[in-house]
Amino acid sequence: MKDPIRKITHKDGSVRYRLVVDIGVTPEGKRKQLTRTFKTKKEAVAELSRIRHELKVGTFVAPNTMTLDNLLDIWLKSATRDVEEGTASNYVSAMVPVRAHSGAKELQSLTEEDIESLIDWMLTSGRRRGGKPGTGLGVRSVRLSLGRLRAAMNLAVRRGLMTRNVAEHVTISREAKKKAEANKPPEVPWNENEVKAFIAAIQHDRLHGALMLTMIAERPAEVCGGRWEEDIDLVKGTVAVQNTRTIVYDRTLEKGSRNKVVEKETKTEAGTRVLPLPAPTIKALKSFRAIQAAEKLAAGPLYNDSGYVLVDELGNPLKTDKLRREAYRLMKVAGVRQVRLYLARHAVLSWMANNGVPDTVVSAWAGHTDLSFTKRVYVHPDPQSLKAGSEKLNELLG
Template sequence: MPQIKKVEARGKTRYQFVVDIGVDPVTKKRRQLTVTKDTATEAKTELSRIQYQRATGTFVAPSKMTVEQLVDIWLAMVTPDVEVKTARSYVDAMAYVKVRHGQKPVQQLTEEDVSEMVTWMLTEARRIGGTPGTGLGVRTVDLTLGRLRAVLELGMRRNILSRNVARYVTVPKAYRKADRARKRAKKPWDENEVRAFLTAIRGVREYGGWMLTFIAERPAEVCGARWEEDIDLERGVTTVGNTRTLGYDPEQPLGERSVVVEKDTKSEAGERALPLPLPTWIGLKEFRKTQVAERLAAGEAYECTGYVMVDALGRPWKTDKLRREAYKLMDMAGVRRVTVYMARHAVLSWMANNGVPDVVVSAWAGHADLSFTKRIYVHPDPQSLRAGSEKLNELLG
């Protein structure tokens, strides 16, 4: 039982006790806490509080652990169990926390600190992927906030923190409203733009491969498609079961950290067999013939990788090349630049707005959640809304 003792300091009598407070989470050594109070009553009250909280597991000992140290403990716990790309997103998200508050003792982090970080991210935190010094997107800020909450929850579980100061911090409504307005401005192609693009690229070498994008395959699915395993030209069916995307491996040397990650589809629903529309089927057959001729012409220099999207020497495309080549073709066709992913939105919207049952659209997209497909991917356009106007003529005329 700790004893409260009188101590003399600068001619003043005070009351002090020393209590064991367990193992330091960083050094793994046992620690003792020295508490000094002005009166015996205050010392007794504080000792009773500490003993009660120690007994109930709610005591939080003073700690010099920084925000960065707790973040690193959390990252070491969670990143081994997720994919490389997901792990990298966690590291990137927490980099903003480290830059802004990494050296601050985590017990001194306040709700105001987190709110200030959110404002900084929304207004001036960008360093890459746009104009340096400008604001980041709401999605990036949300991701960082979500991961920070998880970090601070870990601190609470380990009795380093008494509360999660990020729990109720959110992105201000004004920024969310502006973000929704920007997203609405990024409309997928309408029917006329899709037709204009496909007409313009009909003579392009990879036309058949590009047609996979226009049956609503994801960019990683297009790059991962293989002739033998996934494309059945006899039956006119493509099986979506392999993806090929880019990840980031910080363990690799500088300049070699961008790595190809090949894996199954995002979910069980993503594994699907799609009957090829006639133009896609014809385009793929022609592309296959082109590649056979290229292989014969190149001889031993040809790499028989088996992928659909390859260059003239058989080397497979990566998603960043798919994106760059798509923008070149859009410029050539004279259509609006949209992301390759937005072509998927355009196709699914067209299907939904032209009588294809919702459940079929969702299955075609590779989604298990029908409401998700309708909420995220289906965009009513003026052409489809015109049908509603014509139908209302029957009521209003």
Template sequence: MADPIKRVELKSGAVRYRFVIDVGRDPETGKRKQVTHTYDTKKEAKAEYARIKHETDRGTYVAPSKLTVDQFLDQWLKSATRDVEQGTAANYRDALLPVRARLGDRVLQGVTEPDIEALVDWMLTEGRRRGGQPGTGLGVRSVRLTLGRLRTALNVAVRRQLVVRNVALFVTIPREAAKAAIEAKAARKPWTQEEVKTFLTGIAGERLYAVCLLSLMGLRPAEVCGLRWSDVDFDGGTIAAGDNTRTIVDGEVVEKSAKSAAGKRGLPAPPSALQALRSFRTKQKAEKLEAGEAYTDSGYVLVDELGQPQRTDWLRRRVYELMAKVGVRKVRPYDARHACLTYLGTAGVPDVVLAAWAGHADGGTLAKRVYIHPDSSHLKVAADQLEAGLFG
């Protein structure tokens, strides 16, 4: 077999040793790939040739590349989001924004595990750029999401032989930060039954009373915003939740149905909710007469005084205003869903029914873990049961 190491004499008279070697095929084009290396000594050239040949035979060879993190993430996102919903694609892109901000101009092959650890620390302390005060720390949940997306992307980089290993694979959230996040989540409680009643009593005459009842029935904010009058069956007494949602993606409204069959559910509405909806529909008819041609007959339940359908951020601001007016504890509108499911779960509603009401397909496990927040009053009920059933 001919010696693959060739002696090369440069114009200056210096001697170098060079080889050309096949390193497989391009995964996208299928064309043969070759690399050329030149060394000062034949010993160095032989050693490097043997290493590359061994790694190529094993399928572990990674050719040197100047591909940056930004360039690779562009490639990965194009592939990873080609068959997902618009909102999911936006979530992928947003999750990787901190990576781009911190490491985007770095050569991908030069990024190390300490670089990823430093990225995590930076995100936790000063990585916020939107959704709050810029320069403050991101929440642990956001950092975990970014780290998870980066791990997934780097797995693809390893598979495509762009890097030797996944440097994000074993990076974790610092224990103290994770502990603080757990404590913060435990401190965030949805309304109690008494707080719900206080709020509803305080807003009984407000325009958005019926809309607030929908949230307290367990509908997600996007489901409330997407609900149409055609989804409300007054004769049958049901509401088709999840048939249509209105979410914000990259600043624009996106309408879609629920992701799963379980998410599209017909909920039997309590009589008070149906009555509130009837009153709200009547009020909208009066608003239409008053506005005349300026009114938009959109067919949505949640509209402003001119009939325009509204977004989740508009709903959130209006609900916060009502909370302040009544003087109740401020909670996220999404926590109204938590309050509803906590009440149903602690009232003894079976898991499978709770899951169906929440729009989950897991039979109740996720609904109970995520949405139910037992407090001291619920624990007192358990104590009463023990006294009556076991100790009394």
């Protein structure tokens, strides 16, 4: 058998040891060989021993020049095969800063230090859209990107493209989390007085009925996806939350028109729920239905009888960004703090939890599968509930 290590003497008299070893076969059945050159025979023998051992136990990874960008292309094709369009878009977005910082680097050259450097850069300068470019991304966004990167590198290890996942044990440092939280403006849900002030301000607005759905803790996409015939029963006084209309960012479209509407069922089985409507919401929806009937009559053939609850004067369904702008307009009219509609949802769920509604009911009402998640993320103690706690302590301490 031919010796895989051959002594090479150069013209200048220097000696090198060239290793040529079989590492498998191509899909066409041709022999694949790896060639390495060393200064000493001892180094060549050690490398030959390592390669043969790894080939025997199935852990050998052949050198390649694949970049991280190449890997992410492969991973995204695999990871988005059977997911919703919105989820696929989130995966693509999560990898944008990763590609910007490290995409051109060779996969096998990456180290844990490289991934730590990437994470630090994302936290300080990684933003590309959804804010001022060049500023830091939030901890949650960076954590999601790191999770997707780990998944991509797990795929690389499984397919023999990397020896190990160098992102596996990389974390966001405690100091970085603390700094990011310090720079993040606090988001405080409305208190009871602000909720009532907002409701009073929308009483005579055309969108009163639709906005009252946000006041029973429906998500914006759920409000936009609601349909009169399939979801609203004004006789029984219920709303079936089972359809959503949300905006997805699609990079395959032309710039300026990449936001598109995607309609789908709720994310989870718990998200699909039937809620009994409070009397003020029933009244507001009946009024909104009557307004739309009059608008349909006035518009004649120009009216788009789309069947959605949240529509404009010609029956065209509104998107979540339009709902948000209308809500902000009315918050200004009401003289209350401008908060995201999700925080209005938080306010309502907190009020329910802080006023005796059982935790299981609050979680089911919110459309959550995890009771602890509802309590941890959505339920906030407010001054009124804290005062109630103080009054209760009077019985113990009095």
